[in-house]
Amino acid sequence: MTSPRQQPAAPRAALSFPRQQARTQRFTLGVPRGFSVSPDGERVVFVRSASGADRSHKLWVLDLPPDGAPVERVAADPGTLLAGRAEELSPEERARRERSREGSGGIVTYAVDAAVELAAFALSGRLFTAELRAGTARELAVPGPVIDPRPSPDGRLVAYVAEGALRVVGADGSADRELAVPEDGHVSYGLAEFIASEEMGRDRGFWWSPDSDRLLVARADDRAVRRWWIADPAHPGRAPQEVAYPEAGTDNAEVRLFLVGLDGARTEVTWDRERYPYLARVHWSAAGAPLLLVQARDQRSQRNLAVDTESGETSTVRAEKDPAWLELLPGVPAWAPDGRLVRVTDESGARALAVGERLLTDGTLHVRAVLGFGEDEVLVSASAGATAEVPETGEIHVYRVTDGGVERLSEGAGVHRAVRSGPVTVLVSARPDAPGSVARVLRDGEEVAVVGSYAQEPVISARVRLTEAGARRIPCAVLLPTGYAEGDGPLPVLLDPYGGPHGQRVLAAQQAYLTSQWFADQGFAVVVADGRGMPGRSPAWEKALLRDLSPSLDDQVEALHALAGRFPLDLDRVAIRGWSYGGYLAARAVLQRPDVFHAAVAGAPVTDWRLYDTHYTERYLGTPQDDPEVYAAQSLLGDDGLTAPEEPARPMMVVHGLADDNVVFAHALRLSSALLAAGRPHEVLPLSGVTHMTPQEQVAENLLLLQVDFLKRALGMAP
Template sequence: MTSANLSFPRQHARTQRFTLGAPRAFTVSPDETRVIFLRSASGTDRTNRLWVLDPVSGQERLVADPEALLGGSAERLSPQERARRERTREGSAGIVSYAVDAAAELAAFALSGKVYVAELRAGTARALPVPGPVIDPRPSPDGRHIAYVSKGALRIVGAEGDGDRALAEPEDAHVTYGLAEFIAAEEMHRFRGFWWSPDSDRLLVARADDSPVQRWWIADPAHPERRPTEVAYPAAGTANADVRLFVTDLEGARTEVVWDRAAFPYLAQVHWSSAGAPLLLVQARDQRSQRYLAVDPESGETRIVHVDEDPVWLDLFGGVPAWAPDGRLVRIVDEGGARVLAVGDRPLTGAQLHVQAVLDIGDSDILISAVAGEEAAAPEIGESHVYRVNELGIERISEGVGVHSAVRSGDLTVLVSATPDEPGSAAWVVRDGKRLVRIASFAQEPVLSAGVTLTEGGARRIPCAVLLPTGYQESDGPLPVLMDPYGGPHGRRVVAAHNAHLTSQWFADQGFAVVVADGRGAPGRSPAWEKAVRDNLVLTMEDQVEALHGLAGRFPLDLSRVAIRGWSFGGYLAGLAVLRRPDVFHAAVVGAPVTDQRLYDTHYTERYLGDPARQPEVYAYNSLITDDGLSEAAEQVRPMLIVHGMGDDNVVVAHALRLSSALLAAGRPHEVLPLSGVTHMTPQEQVAENLLLLQVDFLKRSLGLSGV
């Protein structure tokens, strides 16, 4: 069946949201002669292959093909690798990540539990004879060794397969060396647990002991013959894993890195480059204080380089902390009401930009991703751009309305751009502002086109996206409304990119005016905007109401028929909406919601709501299942469809079951759709497709639109 014959739900599911076949995970070699990347063979092929592009000729070479390397055998994943992919939200197959040496001549990757290395100039790949299953293999900067994790031990092997040995072995089943613990991977975006020295003679190795962490068991009731899976889950107010760090040489001798772990238990980031000593970012548990520490690799002693403090919380950012070539500290900090790039003690940006991440640190400038700040001359709703920053000023290098990002080495950049008017994204190799070659994408063309209007709603100028049915005319009259938010921290939904709005457009084509609103708490505006939700996540729902009413005068919105749908935080938001504002919202699809804040993890929940032992009333107010959550404000009972994956180890299904129990006890009718064997990602094709269809059916029934 061709893409033209597929329904949108089936195409959307089969293409994994149109990500398959698109190039990704770019690396530019320091000599600027190679661009390395991953890409599958088509828009429906889940298996990623490793490619190398010549930026001058545009010629591509296939370096590693999983089908050839595995001899046609099916890929096998260990439980540890499945958990790692769940943390990174990785739904594809084959080579899903890789690491290279300093010269980008040797790549290492895991495939079906084995270590493979690829010579990027020669275009050959081979397996190394090491014990498995293997996780996260990484070459040393000089390309002579590969470090990797197997069964909780950090091991090392020569690039030719010689001298395999353990550098650090777990003392018991609760200990791992070289892996990120759950909370680091899920919430800090630290997916690694070991780091090579720039001289390739030793490593920094994290040791995680999860024995203090409470145990939960996740069962699949559809398969009672299977044992439940034991999960060490650090819920709010409970113990985290104990994380330590060691400097380890290539023979296994190690020295512990010393800092005040009682006061700063979170190992948030690690950086080790030739520009300075190993650099750590450690956070206090309340995330209101953090220290940048330089490590003496010989003694393990640390010295304080810088201290950040914030009365609300401190965020973590990609690419920092790091050393500039001259040895100054590079960081992103909230200062003077803005989120700025600072080098040493000097901020290099101001209120005109809201810095998101550091993309590259060059000899004479720093490449950053940023959005226009609140003091920008004109609003750039949903946009994100790439800028060069140095002591002389700021230069935007991305062009046109859209969402842009980049990878750079030297003067060669891969610039990836998504725009509202074109599906997918374009990856261009650029030098000195000149486009050299576009990297081919095999992603499918969607069978529908998103006609999104980016605007602002309400007195707070809440960023919004509005989508109407294809071909809608004013004479068609007002439309039932579907609010379609994520609406919370870390989840920017109102973006100037086409594919981000395809599902919303499909819902619009079922007869709805769809509104996506990024209220307070959502990223991409200002620190104050994001931090307004401290102790009060309910504000996110109030902003959905304000956005809705603010748009009603400009768009054909029938406020007597308003539904809301969401997943994860968006599911929580949907539940809040119908329980606390049934005067506004008339039906809700509540997907994988956090209903009891005490059941979600430490680093996330405590950042926003504090310690549940000290602020139980805050947790009660922000819960869906307490008296605050099931308030008597809603004598009007609104239809609610609760959807949850039974295999979810992030937002466990207990959230949905407790909500259902509380609703039943309160005499509130509702529907529950359990998804057997499904995790937080819902990657299965049939599940993803039918979930969309079932939601439309529920929404039309609930709003009295069954005949529409």
């Protein structure tokens, strides 16, 4: 069954791209996501909003009857469950959504039991469940505000967090009780601490046993974490927000782990927490004992630990070391169904899948995540590795890996991901020649349905050329104005990178380039380059930033100059824009290479790495105490950051949200002070009430328009 795409809410000519992109949250609204597949192959569960401009997501079920046509139906509608009232978010839920960069509303996340028959979710801090076979949803009357409810595997109970306490209630709403209660206001049970959710990819703090008889529960104590205060100068009557922020070189939250019974009895899980303070991953399945991944503070060593569920003692399953750092990846470590340890390792020089003692992939693949397991196979996401015969710029594929070999399941250029259970796979594909993505449902490899997307069709189409540049074969995307023809002459250049770890921008998917195409249509040749430090090629490529972030800038310059001989690039008019690490890169470009870059828009830039968090910053730079010279060299403040060849100072626009609790506004203020002291021209655009995201429609739209105006003025282009 295929559902038709919903068309834009307004005629194409009446809706500008900036307004449409803001209204649709970058065309993510109306897109099905968050898939769960029942092990019997009869249901696919997902969330999706009702249109490409509706921010409230409903819970849906796609029924897959063996003898009939697939049918989509709503399992839970927030409008009905809240009786039409607006959703109200607790501060804890707002923080969770900020960490996950979630800007929409309604049922944005949910959890299911093992049979995928019961779903649990929170709305306005209230607990709801949905019986997925019957299609009925109900509220369970429990204390709130509720955070992260999760059914037990057998579907009889639901565990959740309220006011920092882990609680459990019957799926019928009976026998609600506390299992772990915080000792004071610094302690929480069952929630991921800031550094785990922001940097480690661990967004939860409790895990059910396969037998539904107990839980593993994380206890986080942030009393040692430094307090920062984030104020909104636009509202001086409001008290500043207190934030426990572990900046580089300072204390993290103390994290411990407990086995907690349904009667509240608990046993502490023990390991060398002084040596391995980071609880990075927890896996508990029927295939083996609870499995932990704990990591040293410097991230150069880690241990896979098995937990004795009677004593709480742990034993080392495997110890791992790396001279640079050990990357944390989704889906691992885990037990294969036959009890072997599954992990992804760089020990061979390639990012390879290891099952037991065997490496099942080599340098032709760069494994990025483990997606799931069959009886004798592992489903992985991977891109072409450093030794692949044919480069696949920006492509990410889904592979089936067995002891006997590797089989690609996705077809055609694109970015593919998948969810599988039993005989059914949901394969989601985005492609460079079409907007959006398509979610195909496969049974035993044959398509049986396509999950409908209600996303709006963009009013522009990205005309992207994927290529490689320079001696290092830097992955690049180039976009020229719509209608540009040979003979029109060279164009002002806009580099549009992220440029840093975990932020791949060069992707074989049209959706990734819509904003870049819009900038191109304003009269620029836009270049997106993924240099060293970016994911997707090899461990050595990513780890080239160890103790020195300058290769990320060097590779932007190399890509620019290499592409100039093949594309109409005017190297006398070159600008750069970016956000977060991209903002840091943009500011560094005009400060340290004004011979190449003539203007920059630096959005939410990290300007002094001593002000950024522990796990991310220390992975690359060590600590300020041990490596002060490294921090000074990477900072944009002071003599090291502002020193440049004898070239004219270049104009810079610094954009930053006042409510940002990830890259705080102090970064922009300190940069502005340093630039003012050095006599360098710049503009500062503070965004009141805006966090590290810019979900507000008017803010997101006008931010694009203001950037274009600034860049045209700075490069001497006609307005």
